[in-house]
Amino acid sequence: MKTYPKLFFNRELSWLTFNTRVLNEAKNTRIPLLERLKFVAIYGTNLDEFYMVRVAGLKRLYLAGITEYSADKLTPLQQLNEIRKYIHNEKDELQKVFGEINNALAKENLSFKEFSELNEEQKKYLQELFHSSLYPVIVPIIVDSTHPFPHLNNLSFAMAIKLKDSANKIKFGMVRISRMLPRFIEAAEGVYVPIENVVGEFIGEVFEGCEVISYTPFRITRNADMEIEEEEADDFMEIMAEGLKARKKGEIVRLEVGKNKDTSLLEFITNHIKIQNEDIYEYSIPLNLGTLWQIIGAKKFAHLTLPTFSAKILPPLNNNADIFHTIDNNDILLFHPYESFDPIVNFISSAAKDPDVYAIRMTLYRAGKNSPIIKALSEAAENNKQVTALVELKARFDEENNLYWAKALEAAGAHVIYGIPGLKVHAKIALVIKKVGNEFKKYVHLSTGNYNPATAKIYTDISYFTSNEGIANDAVKFFHTLSTGYAQQCKLDSILVAPTQIKPKILQLIKEEMKYGKDGYIILKANSIVDVDVIEALYAASKAGVKIDMIIRGICCLKPKVAGISENIRVISIIGKYLEHARIYYFKNSNPQIYFASADLMPRNLEKRVEIMTPIIKKSIADKLFGILKLQLEDNIQSHELQEDGTYIKLSPKDNNATNSQEEYEKYVNLIFNSSIKAKDTKTNKLLKRMIGES
Structure with a gap:
């Protein structure tokens, strides 16, 4: 398909509309006052990073004389001018929202x-x-x-x-x-x-x-x-x-x-x-909105926040059995932050202590501070186990932290890889190799999120344990390519990697779904979609009659609802209590039908990073992933639908049929945890059946 600029939203302006959706949550009277203030703080820190990276990058392009940069054909200067106008126009709204929250807080x-x-x-x-x-x-x-x-x-x-x-x-x-x-x-x-x-x-x-x-x-x-x-x-x-x-x-x-x-x-x-004068912003509210966390996080004001949800450990991980024995008998999929991150920490710490474990290999992108994962890896290395850790030093704004962890792991005796020249390693994978009888058994953990217990409490992410032989052998090969520096050429058999395999596979899956016309169905859940080739493939699938639902939290350069082009494409964005971070890709007529990935649908992820996309073969696991997608598509409380003109309309329930997908999943996990599957509430009972894979 020939690229037509009018069929693409600008990347930077799309991000600004995302940050506006964050700010709009600060107006949400359904949530407590400090939760509203939290969205003001997030809005501010988001804007800080946007200016430090995206605006700074556009300024460099402009100074370098670049006149064409993005699929929508806006020049760097045009984008800079649009960004400045947008933020200046939104400044009054930000100040108004802060004032309203402050007035309401005074009553408390x-x-x-x-x-x-x-x-x-x-x-x-x-x-x-x-x-x-x-x-x-x-x-x-x-x-x-x-x-x-x-x-x-x-x-x-x-x-x-x-x-x-x-x-x-x-x-x-x-x-x-x-x-x-x-x-x-x-x-x-x-x-x-x-x-x-x-x-x-x-x-x-x-x-x-x-x-x-x-x-x-x-x-x-x-x-x-x-x-x-x-x-x-x-x-x-x-x-x-x-x-x-x-x-x-x-x-x-x-x-x-x-x-x-x-x-x-x-x-x-x-x-x-x-x-430049255009980059000067005068405010009548406190500067540095991110520092509002000083108040939001104060325990004495906890009554002005949402009740803290306690993440649960669900079957089969809740019986205190040996985790390797449990993985031998089950593939296990977790959905954080509803399901606890503790089993991941237990997986690594148990491996560090187990005398039969020979090797632990991990990728670390954002491990956070006071990391129990790093502590366990260091303990393993000190116990003379073979520990290999790829610590991605190029993880933006975590470089200093990762330098510290890299040195700490080296001091403990681990083999540390600092990254791959020309690529960021964004894949999330851990491999444990254990002697079982006369054989070596391999156990793998794969995730859409970081090995960071702090963010695992606020980011929604998929986490998967398996001892599947094909995936395990691929994991061994993957870590070999990291150690030897040949990740640019790496191709695997069971799981897929970027930059060599993920994008071609996604394009192939979209193309194959096109053959089914109106019987075709695609669901894509990601943080962002920017890649022109993927967008054009989706336009072609839509024109062929394929129904396409997209759950895109942030940047969306695809234009839905364009007559004759994308009228079969629906795009929603969910902004809520938790940061939607999981990437799940579903294709109705493929086998397997569903995948989860560390990669967003962006050129940087598909072409310039080492990423992993994992197919789900086991029906019960696939059903759980599909249930997550269907529940989120039913959200009419925290969901916003993208229009052809680039605006988002916040959905509202009809006929008193309200669905907040994040709250519903909290209910589901609590009910499973309490072994109360037979809910009196018909709607919740239906939800539970769907989430555990029943038809």
Whole structure:
């Protein structure tokens, strides 16, 4: 099919609509107030990363003279202008939403206030706190000919100060505020004041002999997308460490500043940093929205959040039996965070202790802090087991953490692979090799998510244990290709890998489904779909009459509902309590019908990363995966449907038939855990039957 720009949504603008859906959840009165505030925090941190990586990348393309970049044919400059316009237009909505939540929180005795809104007792308390806790650690700077404007690291938070000295001469200065300090200071029970308000009120005591005329907070965002020349690197760990240092000095791509009537403060800042006017955003709400987690996560306000769901260990893993014996008898599929991540930790820690285990091999992309997985691998290496870990040092914003873990594993005696030149290893796989009798038995774990217990509590991911011989042999071969550096050419027999096999297989499956016309059916669940070849194949399948349902949380460059092209394609996005992260691909008339993968439908995943896609042969496991898809397609509470013009319409229940897929799955897991399959509620009973694979 010839590529027509009008048949594709722009990647960056599609991402912005995703972040708008996140912000819109902050308006959702069905959820508690701090859950709403959480979506404001997520919106802010999402936007930080978008500017650090995507906007910074577009700026580089523009400076390099690139005039055509994406399938929709927008130039980098056109995309930059559209992004700026979109975010500036959304700024008022963000401030309005924050204000509404703050007003509602005040009725619950929790609020954000300016210093001027406090009573005298609260002001006196903050003055004492300033002297005892803030005065010693803030860094005041007068900017003049002998005191140059300092370098500010990425996401630095500071204050611009306008002063008048004893000779009535105007001076400008700065106060740097450490990230170690709390973003909000509690003036009284439940009353929080932004730290810059407290510092600003008393900063005159720091600049002795000067009168403070005005002040405003500001924050800069730098290009944080590291460019690593891997082929020229003799020591990859060393070059990554240098790249992390360089990130702190990247080009400034955004300036956020507190709104202030004194325009000279903004002039002072922009006179000393290089920034385009279009990339300056003035806000009347606190900067650095991600720091709202300080309040959201406070235990004393737990009553303003949703009840914590306790992940369950379900049969057959709930009987405390030897996990390897259990896997011998069952293929096991888990759906996190509803089902506990503990069996994965148990799988590795048991292998570390088992005297009959000879080898453990794993890929680690984002292991997190205080990782029990790393601890178990280190213990295994110290127990003289053969431990091989691929620690992907190029995992964006986890590079420093992964450098630390790589060194720790090496110190314990593990063989550490730092990655594959030219590719990111995004595959999630673990292999345990154990002596059973006179033979070596292989046990495999595959996942759509990271080996990270923290994110496993908030990301929905598929996790799969098997001792299937074909998959196990492929796992051995896969790790050999990682060790030898030949992942670029790797092809397996039972599971599929990128960059060699996944994309051709997906295109083949779509093409084969086309043969069935109106009897064809495809369901694709992923974080994003960008790949032009996959999109064009789906358009062709739609034109052939195939029904296509897509559950795409974030970026969707495919246009649904276009007459004669994609009228048989429906796209929904679910934004809820948990971050939808699993990738599941279903093709009605193929054998097998269903797959799960670490890979999204994006060129970077299909062509530039090492990924794994796993076919599901066993009917009960396939039915469970299909049940997850069907349940999510029925969601009419947290689901948004994509329209032909790029807008999303949030669905609403009809005839009182409400379905929140995430809440329904929590119910399902609780009922299974409590052995209460015979639910009185007909709808839930129907759900349970479907989820356990009954027709």
